[in-house]
Amino acid sequence: MCPGTSLGLQMIHATFGAMIQCFDWKAGTDGNLTSVDMDEGLGLNLPRANSLVCIPVARIDPIPLPNQGKD
Numbered sequence: 001m002c003p004g005t006s007l008g009l010q011m012i013h014a015t016f017g018a019m020i021q022c023f024d025w026k027a028g029t030d031g032n033l034t035s036v037d038m039d040e041g042l043g044l045n046l047p048r049a050n051s052l053v054c055i056p057v058a059r060i061d062p063i064p065l066p067n068q069g070k071d
């Protein structure tokens with residue numbers, strides 16, 4: 001068995017939470033797609049026919065410093 005199951009399951013939640021809270025996501029290599037290609041490929045776990053490429057755009061200042069931008 002995998003000894004990292006418990007850590008892995010906790011990290012998935014923390015990681016997805018941070019990805020959703022800290023970034024806006026634009027679709028497409030140029031970030032300009034208005035719809036996502038949902039075509040299905042062949043396989044047992046329903047893979048996408050075409051890879052989905054997303055561009056993260058930071059929406060939270062990661063390190064807010066006191067007096068930032070005031071002097």
Ligand code: HEM
Nearest residue numbers: 001002003004005006007008009010011012013014015016
């Ligand atoms: C979502 C995250 C993870 C997934 C999906 C995953 C999946 C797996 C799978 C399928 C195996 C093979 C199990 C078997 O042979 O029956 C495995 C083994 C293993 N995993 Fe993970 N794992 C994850 C996270 C982690 C983490 C975070 C660690 C360490 C910190 C870790 C360490 C290990 C080790 C050392 C083995 C080998 C165990 C052995 O056969 O002696 N894994 N993992």
